[in-house]
Amino acid sequence: MKRVFSSEIAIDAWQVKNLLEVAGIDCVVKNADMSSAFGEVPFVEVMPEVWVTSPADYEEALDIVDEYLYGEDDDRPDWRCSKCRERNDAAFAVCWNCQTPARTDPLSDSGSDPGSAS
Numbered sequence: 406m407k408r409v410f411s412s413e414i415a416i417d418a419w420q421v422k423n424l425l426e427v428a429g430i431d432c433v434v435k436n437a438d439m440s441s442a443f444g445e446v447p448f449v450e451v452m453p454e455v456w457v458t459s460p461a462d463y464e465e466a467l468d469i470v471d472e473y474l475y476g477e478d479d480d481r482p483d484w485r486c487s488k489c490r491e492r493n494d495a496a497f498a499v500c501w502n503c504q505t506p507a508r509t510d511p512l513s514d515s516g517s518d519p520g521s522a523s
């Protein structure tokens with residue numbers, strides 16, 4: 406596995422994970438869910454990280470991360486969440502507030518996300 410992103414802000418890691426998954430890249434978030442993943446570990450300062458599982462996806466993943474971090478000057482308009490009405494940056498694949506996808510892709514059959522905590 407290769408690390409493509411780290412942030413002090415857990416939601417950034419989850420946004421990146423969502424962006425990668427939308428692009429069809431398998432990835433995992435580490436250190437962003439300490440309460441369940443590290444139940445007995447004392448609260449330590451760890452940075453949420455996103456890792457791609459396949460090295461072949463590394464370069465594409467970096468491009469996506471780059472777009473997430475620096476893509477604010479592109480021409481895509483912001484979008485408004487259909488569920489909670491919050492305004493989202495165009496780079497966000499899901500609502501930052503309630504995780505509702507920006508748009509549904511009928512070709513995607515990954516309906517259940519085993520990594521999501523409801």
Ligand SMILES: [Zn+2]
Pocket residue numbers: 486487488489490491500501502503504505
């Ligand atoms: Zn929302």
